[in-house]
Amino acid sequence: SEENMGHYGLAKKEYTHFTSPIRRYPDLAVHRILKKVLRQERAKIPALSSIALHCSQEERNAEGAEKELMEWRIYRFLKGKLGDEFEGIIVDITKAGLVVELENYFVDGIVSYSDLGGDYYFKRSEKTLIGRRTGRKYELGDRLKVALVSVDPILRRIGLTLSSERKEETR
Incomplete structure (x- = not known):
């Protein structure tokens, strides 16, 4: 999300996190924004909202596919245990x-x-x-x-x- 929601557990109003930008596109976007902020440039990415929405949907799709694959593997394994x-x-x-x-x-x-x-x-x-x-x-x-x-x-x-x-x- 492009909306800053803070971090409830840390009781912080401003918060972001990221991993290696090579692994996840949202992390690359955060790196780009932080780089602009550190250079004191305008830190706005015009399509950030649609990028965030798209990335969230794709992450849910990937999690669903991973879950389905794991279930399929379990079923295949169990087939040998009749x-x-x-x-x-x-x-x-x-x-x-x-x-x-x-x-x-x-x-x-x-x-x-x-x-x-x-x-x-x-x-x-x-x-x-x-x-x-x-x-x-x-x-x-x-x-x-x-x-x-x-x-x-x-x-x-x-x-x-x-x-x-x-x-x-x-x-």
């Missing part, structure tokens, strides 16, 4: 099933209701899945041991099932 068991945490409960984030991999997979067996019902208001007969509850934040049954790196989908020992507890 049948393996992982620790996970329930991060959502949807109509499709339990959404479980695999620990250490930061990707989600689905345990479908049909894989749970039993007679579960979804209590939407509490985001809880409850077994009518067993009383077994699945809630957000519950830790589960799951087995990897399918991976699609293109669609970014992971299919999970409860580990063998866990399935016995739910029936």
